[in-house]
Amino acid sequence: MSYKIAFKKTVTRDLKKIDKNQADKILQKIEQELPDKADNFPGLTGKFSGLRKFRIGDYRVIYSIVDDTVLILRIRHRREAYRLKI
Numbered sequence: 001m002s003y004k005i006a007f008k009k010t011v012t013r014d015l016k017k018i019d020k021n022q023a024d025k026i027l028q029k030i031e032q033e034l035p036d037k038a039d040n041f042p043g044l045t046g047k048f049s050g051l052r053k054f055r056i057g058d059y060r061v062i063y064s065i066v067d068d069t070v071l072i073l074r075i076r077h078r079r080e081a082y083r084l085k086i
Contacts (some may be wrong), residue, residue: 001036001039001068002035002036003034003035003036003038003065003068003069003070004035004068004069004070005030005031005034005035005069005070005072006069006070006071006072007071007072008071008072008073008074010073010074011072011073011074011075014074014075014076015027015075018059018075018077022057022059025056025057026056026059026061026075029054029056030054030056030061030072033054034054034061034063034070035070038052038063038065038070039052039065041053041054041055044062044082048062048082050064051063051064051073052064052065053081055078058077058078059075059076059077059078059081060074060075060076060077060078060081060082061074061075062074062075062076062081
């Protein structure tokens, strides 16, 4: 199944904190991998139960699958990814 990609507004702020070249690579990987393989990536547990993560180097893309859409919630460095509210 092919999913549409949507971004929450907070993702824009997350991307501004990342080096431009790295942010471009992250966005390219999202566009290449998530539309077709979104349900293959691991789900999270605990307070983030129901969400999934996509690992791109040291960065984590936290997302949710809603019907036929992948909603990107956060893009953060791995040490900060699970500390913040989604």
